[in-house]
Amino acid sequence: MTIENMLLDALDADFVARLRERLGERHVWTDVNEVEPHLVESRNLYRGSATAVVRPKDAAEVAFVLSLCNEANVRVVPQGGNTGLVGGGVPYGGLVLSLARLDAIREVDATNSTITVEAGVTLARIQEAAEAADRLFPLSLASQGTCQIGGNLATNAGGTGVLRYGNTRDLVLGLEVVLADGRIWNGMKRLRKDNTGYDLKHLFVGSEGTLGVITAAVLKLYPRPKATVTAFLGCAGPHEALGVFERLRESAGDQLTAFEFIPRFGLELVLKHADGVVRPLAGDHAAYALVELSSPQEGADLAGTIETVIGGAIEDGLVEDATLGASQSQNAALWKLREMLSEVQGREGGSIKHDISVPVSRVADFIVEASAACEAAMEGVRVCAFGHFGDGNIHFNLSQPVGMEKAAYLREWERFNRIVHDIVHAYDGSIAAEHGIGLIKRDELLRYKDPVAIETMRAIKAALDPKDILNPGKVVALGTDAPSALPG
CATH class of the missing domain: 3.30.70.2740 (Alpha-Beta Plaits)
Known part of the structure; x- marks a missing residue:
């Protein structure tokens, strides 16, 4: 880090006082014990530093913070539930901008099939609000109880529903974003069609907080599934699993909502380390597939569809063994085998x-x-x-x-x-x-991304954040004092 930036990141008493005057004493944290949880991500690969954590309550307060930081050349790292996996939410100097207090669900419009939420709302709460309106918000992640939608948007999160519903980017109709200089862009349209120039929201989705701070969003909802079937398949290898996938896609179409691949080693880890799980099939197989079909039509014969495909796949040697969940609890037990896979790897x-x-x-x-x-x-x-x-x-x-x-x-x-x-x-x-680029893949991006794309991304970053205060050193680093990319 250069001497210049060390001075810029040192927050003087007047700067902190102005923050506290606007946000309130309780929402500007400088005590080391309050700041510490915000310095590391969930995998503990990186440890950063920050002078303060600020907790604005709305877009206007976010705008005040960014305007003040832009004026004083203070670094800002936006942070949601801090469940990231690539070092993108770890601060290196300056302050952490927590979106946790922007936690209102502003509107659920069942007829328009949209939900309007603020950035600090957890993914689980959005799912629950959609279900209460007999709708589905299909983004589903293992961290959904703690991750916040602002972070999901900033990283363009994927999850298990992408096959049917797309990434987070595909679920967004409108955004509210605060720019680096404190200006607020109101792009909160609830429209499926809006062809009035550049579609700016796609600049900010997936930008990992380097171009602006997402403070609210209009998201798409879908009909809630009324029928679901889950199957667990044993296969001889990944090519056989791919063959089953192709057959299911042909037979089930959009009813095929998930197809998750698990290797033998992965299932063994879950059975060894996770509590409350049982072996789904009697024998061992080189590869497994967790399959889900769903339909908004109550009574849809999904079991008949999947049984027909599996039966043919067994005859042709693509599937060696299979089981279907006979109840919601059995479906959940099969899904737990997949959901625990990320967690148990650390035990090895x-x-x-x-x-x-x-x-x-x-x-x-x-x-x-x-x-x-x-x-x-x-x-x-x-x-x-x-x-x-x-x-x-x-x-x-x-x-x-x-x-x-x-x-x-x-x-x-x-x-x-x-x-x-x-x-x-x-x-x-x-x-x-x-998972995004963050720190861990920043240098890899330069190796594999088209050079013109890198130049264009840097030009956009320089145009929207010319002082490089927003999450600097992440994705495409503009400065020369960016932190080391690889862990350790």
Whole structure:
């Protein structure tokens, strides 16, 4: 960090006093114990620093904070539920702007199938409000009880419903955003069609707080499913699983709402470390698929559809064994096997993680090729490749060899990045599917992204945030004092 920025990030007493005068004493935190929880993300890969945490109550107060910081050249890191996985919400100097108090659900319009919410509303609350209006908000994440919609929007979160409903970007109709200089852009339209110039909301969705601070959004709702069936399949490998996916997509169409891939090693980890789970199938299989069909039509014969497809797949050798949930509790038990997979990997030591996507037609090829390459690069490394098979998004994680020292293993992160990401690039894929860029993939982005795209993104950043106060050093770093990208 340069001496200049060290001075700029030191908040003097007058600056803090102006914040407290506007926001209130209780909502400007400088005590180390209050600030500390905001300095690390959930995976504890990065630890940052901040002089203060501020908690505005509305867009006007957010605008005041940003205007003041822009004037004084103070860094600002917007933060929601702080459940990120790429270091994007970790501050390095300046202050943390918490959106937690912007927690109002402003309107649910069932006829228009929209819900208008502020950035600090948790994903679970939005789902509950939609359900109360007999509607569905389809974004679904393991962290939905604590993650906030502002963060979901800022990172363009994915989740298990992308196959049917798309990423978070696809669920947005309008946004309210505070720019770096404190101006408020009111783009809170509830329209499906609005062709009046550039669609600005897509600049801010996925920008990870580097272009502006999202304070509210208009989101799409859908008919609530009245019939659901969940199945758990055992397959000989990823190519067989892909074959089943193709058949289900042909037979079920939009009723196919989830198709999650789980390797044998992944299921073994869940059965070993998670509480309250049971083996879903009698035997062991090289690969598994968790499948969900749903319909807004009560009494829809989804079980008949999936049983027909599975029956044919068994005859043709694509499926070795299968079970269907016979009740909501059994469906939930099957889903728990998938939902616990991210959490239990940490029980096996260090995990080098890659969140990638390739064309769906190549996803099985990728798993086979990348697994072989990583296993050849380090004896004993354990591949845990799982995720959203139906949209080509694989969490290609590598658990450390048994007995290896964790710190030594994590120092291999860059070497495995090169192996995995080179294969992703050769498959015309993406090194960041749903978790974002943040810090951990910032330098990787420069290696694989089209140079013209990088130049354009930097030009947009410079135009909207010329002083580089908004989450600096993340995604596309403009300054020379950006923090180190890789963990450790």
